[in-house]
Amino acid sequence: MVKVSVVMGSDSDLKIMSSCLEALEKFAIPYEVLISSAHRLPAETADFAGKAASRGVKVIIAGAGAAAHLAGVIAALTTLPVIAVPLSGSALGGIDALYAMVQMPKGIPVATVALDGAFNAGILAAQILALEDPVLSNQLVSYKEELASQVKGKNRRLQELGYRAYLEQKES
Numbered sequence: 001m002v003k004v005s006v007v008m009g010s011d012s013d014l015k016i017m018s019s020c021l022e023a024l025e026k027f028a029i030p031y032e033v034l035i036s037s038a039h040r041l042p043a044e045t046a047d048f049a050g051k052a053a054s055r056g057v058k059v060i061i062a063g064a065g066a067a068a069h070l071a072g073v074i075a076a077l078t079t080l081p082v083i084a085v086p087l088s089g090s091a092l093g094g095i096d097a098l099y100a101m102v103q104m105p106k107g108i109p110v111a112t113v114a115l116d117g118a119f120n121a122g123i124l125a126a127q128i129l130a131l132e133d134p135v136l137s138n139q140l141v142s143y144k145e146e147l148a149s150q151v152k153g154k155n156r157r158l159q160e161l162g163y164r165a166y167l168e169q170k171e172s
């Protein structure tokens with residue numbers, strides 16, 4: 001059963017949004033991927049949002065650029081958590097998408113990650129799902145420990161080599 005719906009406004013968004021799918025796959029979270037548009041397919045987008053919960057979807061991740069109304073429109077039509085990924089492909093470098101996503105009106109929340117932060121959207125969806133899944137919660141704890149271990153290893157190497165040798169090693 002699909003737990004996460006990943007929606008994007010255009011097929012050109014798939015390259016960035018694929019890192020979201022990688023994060024979901026890392027934790028074996030069932031997902032679906034679709035293209036919809038708040039502006040070009042408003043009725044279909046409304047139908048999707050209105051039926052998502054009844055299909056077993058628990059979290060919706062919406063990636064869009066420019067005007068970026070997709071996440072907000074979906075959030076207005078469902079009580080499911082919606083995570084927005086502002087995409088940087090517009091003439092304004094994505095700042096327009098970021099503003100559109102974080103300036104939601106009172107009562108219509110949309111969680112928003114960084115510009116092109118699709119991987120973090122997948123991790124946030126996993127954290128939401130982990131509230132009711134102890135196995136997933138333990139996987140996330142292990143993942144965070146792995147991240148901490150990587151940073152500690154990098155610091156050890158920096159201390160051993162000194163910053164110049166460390167930089168040279170990183171660049172080669």
